Amino acid sequence: MNGLVDATGRPISTARMVPGASRDAGAFRDPISGWHGPQVHSPQAAARERTVMQRRAGDLAANDWAAGSALDAISMNAVGTGLLPKATIPADMLGISAEEASAIGKRMEWAWSRWVLESDVRGMCHFHDLQLLGIRSMLAQGELLHLALMLDERERQSLGRLFSFALQAVRPQRLQTPADLQTDPAVRDGVRMSSSGRPEGYYIANPAASPQDAFCNIEALSSADFSYIPTRAAHRRLVFHLFRHETEEQVRGVTTFAKGISLFRNLSDALNYELFAQVIAATFPVFIATESGQPPLPQADDGDENEGAERYHEVRPGGVYYGDLNQKPYPLESKRPSANFTSFVEIILRAMAASQGIPYETLAKDYSKTNYSSMRAALNEAWKLYNYYRQWFARSYCQPIWEMVMEEAVLRGYVSLPSSAPDFYAARELWCNASWIGPARGFVDPVKEIQAVVMALQHNLMTYGEAWGERGGDWDEGSDTILHEAPKLRRIVEAKPAQNPVTATGRNGIAPESAQADEEEKA
Template sequence: MSATVATAARRTRRAVRSRVSHSRRPVSRDAGSLRGTLSKYDPRRTSLSSVAAERARTLARSEDLVANDWAAASVVDSITVNTIGSGLRPQSHVNAQRLGISPEDARKLGEDMEWAWQLWNRQAHVSGKLHFDDLVFLGMRSLLRCGELVHIPVMLPSAGRDFALCIQDIHPARLCTPSDRRLDTSLHDGVEISPYGQPLAYWIASPRSTSLSRSYRSLASSEFQRLPAATGHRPGVFHCFRAEEEEQVRGVSRLAPGMKLFRHLNDSLDYELMAQIVSASFPVFISVKDPNSVVGAFAQEEDEAPGKHYQYLEPGQVLYGNKNEEPTVLQSNRPGSNFTPFAEMIMRAMAASVGMPYEVLAKDYSKTNYSSARAALLEAWRVFMLYRTWIVRHYCQPIWRMVQEEAWLRGMYQLPKGAPDFYEAIHAYTNASWIGPARGYVDPVKEITATREALDLKLCTHSEVIAERGQDLDEVWDQIEREQQRLRKMESGTEERDDNSNE
């Protein structure tokens, strides 16, 4: 028995040695090593205590760039104008099949919903001065500049309003953790979350003093408002940002990856411009060697104090030097011959950092033909549609649902007979698509011909084509029908006889 046990033990040791000797030994990767040119490349992880401070500093720098840097302002303006433009228009698509109603009833209900939206659109802002289109425009700029938008739905019943619902825009810097709650593990940079990462409430700084000398992050919780993330089925706060990392709680400015490029290029342009100003305003310098000469006497009258030094230059200025001074003529050799291609290369890198083609950022189409210009605009259009779809999904559509809910409760429209209750099928009632600004054409003839062929081959619909032009299908076709009816009357002379009978 003992011999059998010993034999089994030897076999086990041999099997273990065999597995060890044949175990896989992977090749060492340069990306994870500390050798060669990557020996100093050891990125640091941001600690949880410094995340909020770093994000707040990034926000302040981004706002400064948008306010003072032409390239950053160009990025924000280009994306906002092409994504939102003058506004996003909802087109109601009541799901007749799921509601068990006729298409005619669904269309009539959709028209009533769109009319209720138009009434609310003009009084959407809490101040009554901004339309909903303006709020979406501000929200998109806040998303690009600050990385997120923070809007609060408020029920504000007052005389002269058709709806109680209105929206209050909040600067994202006001969303932060109070100074006396920083040890609260459920608070992450002003957002109170559940153990599963679900937002429960938002802490909005509301300082009592109108002249705030301290930062919002230094205020105590007594100077904050705690707003629940939702009240029943209705959102309590719209905190929208594009999540690009796992477990992300707050948004980051779109300018953050290329912030150094934006800042340093702007400084370089300022320095080159200043060099040109100094060179263009270079004055006449007269060296005084003999103080007893006529020129020397004149110089002494102008300035009795010896050893005068000039700090500022003005165009056409005549400067008299001191005794034994020799002028050195400044050479105007700035900018260098490689400055233009270097600046263009930096701007291409800046454009790539924000996901935009160089032509859109610099507004420079001088080096493009039809094919390259169309390729650049198509690439840009994909980014615009990405942002438009995102803001519709997370901001516009929930507000459309809230507006239609209040409109139905106020009796602004009636549901068709036999249709289910509004709350029972709220998503089928409030289904809608959103139309934004038109894409535009590089070569209208070529692109319209391509669109016509796509329609003939059933590769797209008339609704999609008209929506790309920033218009509504029903409105366009109704207008075409009215114009055709009038043309038929004019051709038959009916309209002229009607005018004579009216006289």
């Protein structure tokens, strides 16, 4: 018989527990005896906590330099000037030729280039601007909230638009649970959920305009002041509510500053206080007091003995102030910051950068202590985060919008499909297949990095499309341009090199060959 047996040959039972080591992480022993791990026990408490968190994060994004630097670093590298689509229609799966697929793809990209100009329903933003606005909202507020609208035909024609489809950017704070639905278990933090936890619709605050708007409490609004928008209408998305999922059963987003929000706020306050101390010390006011004579006797009545004495609550640079009798001046000397202030701030900044997943150099814009190897390693680590956001944003936001634009382009006749191929709706995923190209990452050492790309191409470790994509370019467009430039480059190479202008002309400004030819012609 296999397994553990006792002296009588019977199996040893493991049903009864024997003593084992106790783990400090789950015990209440010093120094973490008071750490119970705060919990949120209701959707209402979670909503209140998220609301406060969004307010604090919004304040950081608006006023804190370090928070702004982190937002710029992630959003500019992940999205930057915008993600560009490259139609990649699988010709073999649709039963068409590669030339037909390429021609249809170019037509789709042309239709897209027209729509991005009118993507904003307010007519104020390019689609690339909406991308950057969306990723910044997702980082700072924790979530993106855009509505997909279809303008009626009369409005489309009056505005001179090619497409009816447009996007409306909405502040996530509008997504709330109406006051009269607080006890509805199917509504969680402004989102109506199905029995399986799928979002079915969103309650977006839309109260009527009133002179009393300044006193409006959005949390006290009833359902009449909200617009309920379903998540989808058939296969089309009506609401783009996107956030980074960090926990199971998550309904609303969490700001990227959540893990280090106290670091950002406390460092900002510390720097402000240190700077203010230096400002006060730099004013160096001169306070002159008269020490001779006797102080006056107190009055017989109950009047204030300090009545008539002048008190200074504000000083100006270089001011001269005269005090009362027996008052001595004390010069304002600043002994701050301490000698280790710089290193202390650097440690805090490194912790803040780590909480955002970016290098210290990127957050602080300090490259004074960086060499090529360390900077290259830091950028490689940072680009893992940038690429994550880029791919997540492309598949969750850009690709569904591309499909909606292409659907309208086909219906309006801007893009024609072969009659022998499957219908658009029968093979929508195939017709709308696309890859997304983002801004190129910068060079640390251009020579070394370009040599690495060339070697990868030579050894078939990288395709030309991947190489151009890393640089933010399109291989198909680039190759067409190269073929167009090739004849000109060939003529330049074959042309004779230009001669030195001093030796190429004679004293009279005529080339020696030309002068000799003229003489031979005369002879």
